[in-house]
Amino acid sequence: MSVELVQQTGVSSAKPRWRKVVRQLVMNPGAFIGALILLVLVFGALFAPWIAPYDWNEQWVGPRLAPPSTDHFFGTDRFGRDVFSRMIYGGRFSLSVGIATVLFSMIIGSLFGVFIGYTGGRVDHFGVMAIDVMLGFPPIVLAILIVAVLGVGLPNVVVAVGIAGIPRFARVVRGATLAIKARPFVEATQAIGAGHFRVMVWHLIPNVLPTITVLATLNLAGAIISTASLSFLGLGAQPPTPEWGAMLYQSREFYRFAPWNMIFPGLALFLSVMSVNLMGDRLSEVLDPRVSKGH
């Protein structure tokens, strides 16, 4: 009974806030436009087979490098493939890879941050040192180093950019954990006999969740750009995958004559990153003003 009471007071402060957060997001014009754009892109990616007029990999559905027309809204590429269809399908790769990357950094980084912050002492000392060492690498250099070891390919890019993002989550979550650990309800929970694992999973993590959410949104924009960048460098998605960064990479030899091959996939990438940034800005104002500063 008393355990539940403590648990409820711990969580209840977060619960009604979520509804308010959604309302505040929708009321903000920037965040609203961002959410709308992102919804359209996600919708396109999910229902690609019904929306795309052609198959993403079918060659010679039109003439080679044809300009935009009513048959091919965004023109065709050098194999006569439909750029619009490829772009719609591309969201499946670019968006899901970005999300997977952030989830990877978020889960490992947050668990690590909560663990070292809660345990304290020598564990915390060495944990912070490990974070400092990882922050000593410029993120893109660390990601390229990991791709060098794992090899070229989209799943490896997720792991590489994901690992490079871990220390940022770990550092912020550790800080938040230290602050929450000092609050009386944690001591109360321990006093009535809750184990360390229970305290961490049921009491600390729910309370750091707003911080984690803000950080994840802010990092999603960067993750989409970073993973697409690696694909653009030839280290990620390989042809014929219609990932947006890889589409731009493949267009390098002919975009001077057929710019629609470069403009539209880039625009999709730009719009998705921008919409995530718009939502992230507002979310950080609403949920956690401290995190937004300096990021």
Next chain:
Amino acid sequence: MLRYLIRRVIGVIPVLFISWSLIFFVLQLTPGDPVNLMLAGRPASEEVRENTRRLLGLDKPVHVRYINFLWKAVRGDLGDSYRTRQPVITEISAQLRPTLELAAGGLVIGLLFGVSLGVLSGIRPNSWWDTGAMVFALAGISMPSFWSAMLLIFFFGLKLGWFPIVGEGLPALVMPAFTTGFFLVGNLARLIRSSILEVMTEDYIRTGRAKGLGHWKVVFKHALRNAMIPPVTLLGVQFALLIGGAVITETVFARPGLGRLLVTSVLNKDFPMVQALVVYTTSAYIMLNLIVDVLYSVIDPRIRDARSV
């Protein structure tokens, strides 16, 4: 102050040591035989392979190679490239200049436009200026640099012919510098705006106004100087952005430089080169962060005192 400086410099040594070790051991995980990579698929007798192995020092156990790596790295020797068989340092020093030029160009663009846009928005919040500047800044942080580079090449290089796409000298640096600096412009403008907004609510601004100082004097003499402190502390972050920008920009514009060398070395599996480039950029990044920290504590002694407790 001197004690603080010494403590910080000594504190950086273990970080450098651990990061170098990490780079070494991470690259040990690479699958495949380095001898095969070095011979690049050419047929070779067992004798030649053994010789190559001995030449590369690969016949020795890992811990001996590790000590060798550290000992040589401290003296600036990071081995020979698998591809050119020349010391990696030769090629790296040859490619350093174009990258530094690019980074300097990006930094100039970033500071020039980023600071002015940030100040413009910060002192006139919620005006049309502010909205325009912030939309521009949002575009800056949301545009993938390879896309903005291609757009610049297509419109300003090919269609309008304003700037050369390739070549040397200042005109050929304009578009690459904008590409590298654009993200920085957005990032700095947003940081400076929020920093100014925060400073403007401080008591000393009200005091300045109350004692009859003019609006511009308050803004330039009191608000701006204090508002610049947070962006300065993030100079290390800006450097990382410039490195990331250099990798992409050099590839799109086919410019020589360290970023492009890193990417081609990864694609060619030239591991000594990858190792050396990561060691150098990481060490430079760590040292830069140290310098920024020390500078910051000179500007703002509160930091130094807070950390020495």
